[in-house]
Amino acid sequence: MSSGASAGRGSCAAERIGHNRLAHAAIRKTVESVTAHAFGVETGDVSARLDDDAGRLGVNVTVKLALPPLLLRRSSPETVFEQAQAARKEIVARGTAITGLTIGRVDIRLTGGKPRQPKERRVE
Template identity: 70%
Template sequence: MSSAAAANRGSLDAHRIGHNRLTYTAIRKTVESVTAQAFHVDAGDVSATVEDDAGKLGVSVSVKLTLPPLLKPVPLLKPQPGGEPQPATATVFEQARAARKEIVARGTAITGLDIGRVDIRLTGGKSGQPKERRVE
C-alpha cells in the first residue's frame, strides 16, 4: 500500500460515514434510570413515556415515592450558619423541581437529545419500612 493510500485510508477511518439510532425503548429506559436516580428510588418505581415536543424530546414520568415514617419524630428545622432555620427536608415540589433539572441535564448528556417538556407525576407512596410479619 502506498503512503498516499495509507494516508487516505486513515482519514476515511476518522470520518466514517453512517448513522446512529436510539430506539424508543432505549431512550425511555434511560429517562427512567435518570429519574430513579434523581428521586433516589428503585428503577421499578418509575415509568416513562417519551414523545415529540415541537422538535424536542417531551418526557412524562410517573414516580412512586417512598413515604417517610409518619409516626416517627422528625426534626422540622435545621439551623443554617448565619441564617434562618430551614426545613430539614425538601417538599415534594422542591424535589420535583430539582429532579426535572437533573433529568434534562443528565438525559441530554447521555442521549444527546434536546429535552424540552418534562412532566412529573408523583403517584402513591410506599412505606420505606419493611412490613412486619406475624407468626401465629
C-alpha cells in the same frame, strides 16, 4: 478498478458514511434511570413515556415515592414540589448529557403511599 479508487476506500474512519441510532426503549430506560436517581428511588418505581415537544424530547414520568420520604418532609426544608423541580433540572441535565438529545418539557407525576420494603429478606 483503478488503484486510486481502492486507496480512497477506508482511508480515513472519519470519512465513512453511516449513522447512529438510539432505540426508543434505550432512551426511555435511560430517562427512567436518571429519574430514579434524581428521586432516590428504585428504577422499578419509575415509568417514562416519551413524545415530541416541538422537535425536542418530551418526557412524562411517573414516580412511586415511598412513604418515609413523604412523611419526613416536615423536617425537610424542601416541599415535594421543590424536590420535583430539582429532580426536573437533573433529568434534563443528565438526560441530555447521556443521550445527546435536547430535552424539552418534563412532566412529573408523583404517586405515593408505597411502603418501603427492606431490600434483603431472609427465610428461616
